[in-house]
Amino acid sequence: MTGEITLRGRVLPIGGLKEKLLAAHRGGIRTVLIPDENIKDLVEIPQNIKDNLEIKPVKWIDEVLQLALKSVPAPLGAPVEPVAGAVGDKSRPRRNAKRGAKQVQAH
Numbered sequence: 320m321t322g323e324i325t326l327r328g329r330v331l332p333i334g335g336l337k338e339k340l341l342a343a344h345r346g347g348i349r350t351v352l353i354p355d356e357n358i359k360d361l362v363e364i365p366q367n368i369k370d371n372l373e374i375k376p377v378k379w380i381d382e383v384l385q386l387a388l389k390s391v392p393a394p395l396g397a398p399v400e401p402v403a404g405a406v407g408d409k410s411r412p413r414r415n416a417k418r419g420a421k422q423v424q425a426h
């Protein structure tokens with residue numbers, strides 16, 4: 320799969336689907352994931368290419384990960400503590416803060 324996803328995980332349509340599927344076929348790739356919105360572009364692909372590829376349309380990154388990975392990664396244990404002085408560390412004030420100025424905190 321090639322392309323982009325939104326911050327919410329929606330898979331966006333791609334350009335050049337025909338060339339990408341032809342290259343996958345030439346490279347011996349058997350399964351390809353394509354954005355669901357590109358299904359309409361499959362009419363441009365020669366039938367012999369489509370017959371030799373398993374084309375799986377996807378809408379969300381969750382689908383991509385499930386199909387592309389052998390196993391789904393397990394979440395890490397406890398949350399990671401921020402490094403002292405790093406962005407978002409609220410234990411000490413900023414060095415360059417002006418006196419009396421309102422400090423803005425990242426969330």
